[in-house]
Amino acid sequence: MAAKGLFDNCTLPDTFCEVSGRASDSEIHRLFSRRLAKYSRSGLDRRKARAEEEMYNLGITFTLYFGDETVDRVLPFDVIPRPIIASDWAVLEAGVEQRIAALNHFLHDIYHERKILNDGVVPTDLVLGNQYYLDQMIGVDPPGGVYTHICGTDMIRDADGSFLILEDNCRTPSGVSYVIENRHLMMRSFPDLMENARVRPVSDYGVRLREKLADCAPEGVSDPNIVLLTPGLFNSAYFEHVFLAREMGVPLVEGRDLYVDETDQVFMKTVCGPEPVHVIYRRIDDAFLDPEAFREDSMLGVPGLFRAMKAGKLAIANAPGTGVADDKAVYAYMPDIIRYYLDEEPKIANVKTWVCRRPEECAYVLDHLDELVVKPVGESGGYGIVVGPKATKAELADIAKAVKADPANYIAQPMISLSTSPTLTQDGVAPRHVDLRPFAVTGKGTWVLPGGLTRVAMKKGSIIVNSSQGGGSKDTWVLS
């Protein structure tokens, strides 16, 4: 290992280290082994405290509500960046582009000809019976032909440093604001470290997003009016909605600011009168988007939005009904989906997944429950997951019963070893497990933000990177 001093003891056996695993890269050597390693422990602590104070002052916070009281919490920020070298990034970028191309083909197909179902590549009931499959979308052509305009792909790295895809988030992925704010914090806290560093910028995300959304404007609209639709002030991701509206330079609206007229045109109410709206980047779930088409009791949405989209007068990003592709069982078929539509091998592999709806795989899972991680397919946010090696006998018996009763509801994966990245902890710089969520925007073509959200499990040995369970984040440096 090339790093010394500060970075001693920063690797774990059989685990890829994001820094020392690529120590032969000259830019990693220059920035980490030579520059960053010269900082003192107390200097790093001081800069970390200042960075977190700045996050608090800037309100880069989650808002938690306890009755009338509000509490703002900052996502813990680690000041040691996670680097990705140029050649690794090239693989990742191509893999994400491929994945999103396949996802958009898949979504179009399942709402039109259903060739992939008829050819038996993906089970029909898995798709049509999915809770996120929307019958209303059958035969609807979203402007520009794009379903998942904004996509966040969760990835991990295995022991030899290969990326694996853990999850596709193609409904309303969040977290991109942290990618950009983390960079601002680094530039402010470490101007000396950042000087002449060949780190690719992330600051043009808003411009790129707006450009891709404009690509998907309804036909005949050359300079579309784009808005960001938020559920409102009390949403925990409200900061991100504000951030994205500001970065794109578009109005931030709530449902009550919009209406759809009898010609299916969407308008925004302004003090100067109504203005037409052509593209909506919505941060509201499908069910609440339009009480006329989906849940009637929705107070957040706008009656008629879906009608406007069907009439070809509105693009909704992401399109309704993309949640099918987020499903954990559909995920297991993604390599087949890529081969089917693109006639290519997947450029980034999935994590090995056993689909319990296949009898032989179910049998294997039931035999190896104590080694596997079992996940219900329709849940997100870590709910209902049973980690075999850490489960009690009673928990294993319960999950066995549940899998036998409803095999189609479960998948299983091996215990995954996440890579580590050197992280500033109370015991000095130490290895901590990380994942990565790169963000991609799609209009005419796909653009992958050179960076991504690196979440880090701040607790020693933990592989849970979720913010609700002590996870933090760090700046992701894509080197050039």
Add this chain to the structure above:
Amino acid sequence: MERAENLARLLAVAEGFAAGDDDAAAWRGVLDTFADGPAFAETGKAISGLSVARWYFIDRQNPNSIASALAAARENARALRHITPTETWKQINMLNGLVSKLTARQVTLPKLADLCEAVRLGCQTHQGGVDGGWYRDEAWLFHRMGCDVERADQTTRLIDVKYYQISRPDQDGAVADTPPDIAWWNSLLRSASSYHAFRRRHALSAGPAEAAAFLLFDEDCPRSVRLSVKAAAARLGELEADYGAAPDLDLRAATQALVDLLTQRDQVEPGPDLHTYLDQVQVQLIGFASRLGARYFGPD
């Protein structure tokens, strides 16, 4: 923010002129400024410097406290964060953080001046961020109009309470036959940050009537009611000229009535006439603000 700043000003002045914690009359004056006597009585506490200062500084149960004003400003700023300058959000956020963390024990009379100073400077820094950083769009015009109305209202309350105090009969029914001492109107001017300007403009002999007229009608005093009202009317004109967002008939009438009320006289006599006049101004200001809201932000 405007309200928080005015409160901080008023508390600092009250603290400076009160003869200590048990000078109940002086502190009752503060409550009277905002007609808050009954609301304070509900707390069950006796009127003292400390109890009133804490109630106005940190009590979130009091909707007119600095803490409540800042928390409300922060919630509003959060909703508008995509169009306001980043610095202003940061400043409101920091100031609200500072005040919301204060415990009762940290708010003492010896520290009150420093705390008020911190709030005042915090609010002025915010104003600097607005002036220097906010794109001059329609949202800015509305922001300015809100400040103008709030400022005009606060100034009328300030004048009203001072004159109410000096013109009020004592327990025996006698009205003061000597003019209030110089400290009274100095404190009034100081709470409106207008003492030095008044001194420059007026002869040494100028008294309460001139001081009140200065705060009501001076064309150049930034906290005068007339200047604030004319500024609000001018911004409404800009909104129409630059954005085509014309006021409706109700709003036009309310604006004209308010401007007329402030421009058709230049003098006031302290006493019941002044109180009636200030009342009228406050009623018209409230009418203007509600018609402004109805025209531009009401349901279709």
